[in-house]
Amino acid sequence: MTTSPVERAADQFVTALAQWRLERGMTKKQLAARMGFDPSYVSHVEGRRHKPTEDFARRAEAVLAAGGAIWQKFQEYDELRHARATPVHRDPPVPAQWMPPGTGLIVEREHAALTYIDGGYRCRVRRALYNAGNEPVTRYLMKIAVDRYPHDPAGSNRHHREHPLTWDELDIEAVAGEGEAVEPMHWRLKLDRDAAKEVWLLFANDHGQFPLYPGERTTIEYAYTVGAEKWGQWFQRAVRLPTRHLTVRLDFPVEFEPQVWGLETSLAAEVPVRTPLERHNENDRAIFEWSTGAPLLNARYRLEWRFRGAGAPTYEETAPPATEPLNGHTFSVPEQRASHRMRGIGIVQRGSDLLRQRARHFQLPREERSARDAVTSLLTTLERLEALHEFSKGVGLAAPQIGLAAAAAVVQPPERDAEPVVLLNPRLIGESDDTDEQYEGCLSFFDYRGLVVRPLWIEVEHARYDGTRVITSFEQAMARLVSHEIDHLEGRLYVDRMAADATLVPMSEYQQSGQPWAY
CATH class of the missing domain: 3.90.45.10 (Peptide deformylase)
Structure with a gap:
């Protein structure tokens, strides 16, 4: 019996999955639990009773730490599968199991831009959302956090106590929808601290509600402003929802002579982002842009910069503590x-x-x-x-x-x-x-x-x-x-x-x- 290239690619994916599962000493049930799936799901995939999905492959790769081997086999299978399918001109429906437990929203595309204007930073985030859950979505959580001296927590806390974020300066605006169907979004306070604010963006306004129902898509866009004296030289995006594509853009005056680099951060480490940032100039503006496809859940991508030109805002460091201990040695x-x-x-x-x-x-x-x-x-x-x-x-x-x-x-x-x-x-x-x-x-x-x-x-x-x-x-x-x-x-x-x-x-x-x- 002759097998098709798609079937052979699926077999190779299953083989890689099983090999890495055994390498890590996990049973099928244990792996399914770590991945957040039903206990029998891994068994069904390895037995070819279920086709592997994008989410399954990404979670397996993350849990088994396979160095990209599992993800590569899935991509080979996915390319062959789509090559023989009828072309489509929009994103295909996202399978329900692609989302983490308890979450119904998928971010199909995020574009986050930070622009320096008149002594402050204007942050604008645009997200294309898909409701892959079973319940209508009526609100979306927006988080704002600043850290003036990220390498000196005590000094940063002291600074923000003396210069807290204010609602007037933030000048929050938010809309949902596209084209002529754009609707302003009301928002409701959730957290109010000196250096952090959280608000619920509501799918509602003075004219009524417009929930995002299961199977529907929409785009939301929100923006806020923070003065340069409160904003540290970093801009971080945290992947809290399943996300298919992320783009981050920084927009600075050319005269500031900006230098920008990117880090992927976690509790354990900071490593350079896997692909380089792209830079181009538009008139008197220096534009830096970085993108990634299928970022892992809970990953944090952080762009940092320094300005070398005259007239740019300065980011001096607050003096750290006088002494620190290390392996019995005390030093200044x-x-x-x-x-x-x-x-x-x-x-x-x-x-x-x-x-x-x-x-x-x-x-x-x-x-x-x-x-x-x-x-x-x-x-x-x-x-x-x-x-x-x-x-x-x-x-x-x-x-x-x-x-x-x-x-x-x-x-x-x-x-x-x-x-x-x-x-x-x-x-x-x-x-x-x-x-x-x-x-x-x-x-x-x-x-x-x-x-x-x-x-x-x-x-x-x-x-x-x-x-x-x-x-x-x-x-x-x-x-x-x-x-x-x-x-x-x-x-x-x-x-x-x-x-x-x-x-x-x-x-x-x-x-x-x-x-x-x-x-």
Whole structure:
């Protein structure tokens, strides 16, 4: 019996799903529960009694952390399925199971724009909604939150107590519908705080109600204004409803000379967004735009910026607390942190749980694509680092430092013309008795330097993409750099290797910047 390309693609999706489920040690019932489905649903999909849906594939990918393998197989299946179907000119109905439990709304498209005008920011959000539930929708929650000093919570709280958001300045407006069918929306207060407001946008106005019934679509658009003295240099979109496509746009005066970057944030880490921002100029305006398809539920996408031109609003940092403890060492905190620059390009900073976890080894060659993607992300970040600091001693970067709990690292030797060394699943198997003590820094703790004893020669077993193992020897500076990165993959920071009575040296007092280690 001959099978069609669509059937073969469906079989490949099911095979990938089952392999990753077994890899993670889950039963079908356990996986269904983690995904928010009926206990028998995974069994039905693996048994080919149910066709896989977009939501099912995305949830399975997220729960099983398959490095994109499950999602790729679904996309291949979905493309073939749609290729043989009759073309349509509008979004197809969204299956009910695509929504999380208890939620009936789907955001088919979101366009969020932030524009600097006359000393303030005007935020305008447009969402195309589809009611995939069983009940009419009569309201939509709008949240407004500001944080003037995001790296200094105490200072930010103090600032907003003295300069709270006011309803007059917000100047909220909201409408629903499109074209001639646009209706103004009334709103009702839900939360009123100094730095945060929440209101229910009502599908109602003076002329009556216009609920969004099951199976219907509409578009809502709302806007509000916040003064630059209350708005920090960031704009974040949180994916609270199933969303098919998200676009974020920033609009600044060209004379401000804006520099913008993007981060995907979670409780564990901040990593650069997966695709670059696009910039173009329109007359005297600098426009930055970033888009993503099928963002994961609960993901947070954050654009940050700085202005370098004259006349632009300033974003000075409020002084942080006088002292902070770390591993028994107490030290002063500088007013301008070098770590802020590292955080700005997505380097995970100390305090994150991710830096204290042992990284997961790749299953090679099966996970070759995931390993290559991780290394590409590391090398891309390494290139961005060169614009921020001169690394005369060489520099290394481990996957946990860019938000990936995977055993991959890259090391740039001190020689500028040397190619970076790639380490996959590295393991220290030998070291010399001879050691030396040198000052080390860390991209995840870049405000200080500390004296660390390391062996002068090490032997490391690591993997190629095809799964073969190799053994490489490193000495002196490279031995120190590689040892530092292997520590990261084992959940260890260099301060863990410092003597109990050792003192951390602030960057402002460190005398060896721009100089290689001496041997």
